[in-house]
Amino acid sequence: MKSDLKNIYNSLGISDEVAEFGEKTLESLKERFEKIDEIAEINQLKVLAALQKNQVSEACLHGTSGYGYNDMGREKLEAVYADIFHTEDALVRPQITCGTHALALALMSNLRPGDELLSPVGKPYDTLEEVIGIRPSKGSLAEYGVTYKQVDFLPDGGFDWDGIKAAVNEKTKLVTIQRSKGYQTRHTLSVSEIGELISFIKNIKSDVICMVDNCYGEFVETIEPSDVGADMCVGSLIKNPGGGLAPIGGYIAGKKSCVENAAYRLTSPGLGKEVGASLGILQSFYQGLFLSPTVTACALKSAIFGANIYEKLGFSVLPNSTEDRHDIIQAITFGRADAVEAFCRGIQAAAPIDSHVTPIPWDMPGYDAPVIMAAGAFVSGSSIELSADGPIKPPYAVYFQGGLTWPHGKFGILKSLQSLVDNGIVLW
């Protein structure tokens, strides 16, 4: 390692040992990183081609106010998303407040009383439990007479084909497929696995709507779930596709009829996509989307670097150091509470914002144990930015994700390791 770089790391609290361990670990990752750069290159060109095809102009970056009729920038942005996802239409709005909202919107607008929703991939993301009504909740789908069925993965992690076949019935209207493992221990689905699942389901019932929760998955591969039969792809703009610049927002890309339903629910029957002022937000949406392929690549490199560092040190990591990636989340199981806390303190200390604050575990609504969160982000709660959190309960795992740039992600991992060393948890 070059001594001037080492000096800089030293001045930021990284010891020679930690810095050198990092460099050594990196040596084995060159080929992996090249593959990630190739994917980013393809996705960068895909985004660029969509911007050019739609003739996005400077005027598109400015916003409308009031009703937002004829908002050219908003309409073109939605056309750009539809081109990237190869879908008939898209809804991309700052009025969609987060990922949960985008998913709830897609579900509530496409389901009617008496319909049934099926998850063939086990329990959905925590916040979706209340949307569906798995946990009783005001305004849930259950309150509107939409029933829910779930088929879990088999013990070996595979799809329960027989169980899925048995679960599809005349009421089944919509199938929800979560791509990312989220904060569970199952594996993240590849786009091709999602394609297999969708064709299996459509073979049983061809008119069922297949929706994919695409959170954390965008631009990790060169194709998206809509390329393999998904009727809707849904996600958050403060994750991958916002590129770190979008300060709010969500998207639904899919079949015209599905997107139309969502638009009539988001605004009003009769108004649909025609209203919704973009105010001054469109430049951040366009520019964030433009940066998203390379930002996602940086987050992936950071996750892989972290997996390799901590696997080498004997901790269990998911995904492991060598397996293919289908989202940007990295789990590390430490087996002890003080390690989870030390790790998060290290990530926080590496942040561009609030690096001087100390995260501590806290009781949070909806969780059954105290949770510690490290986040020093430009956009509050943005998890495409370097961030980590862990519930303080066995198996004492921490989940980390993001990193807008690779040097920052690398520094965050080194800081987390330094914190574990300084607290006597990692012994050389």
Ligand SMILES: *Cc1c(COP(=O)(O)O)cnc(C)c1O
């Ligand atoms: C983040 C996430 C959500 C919910 O998004 P929020 O923006 O936090 O509401 C849903 N599903 C998955 C898989 C996620 O990762």
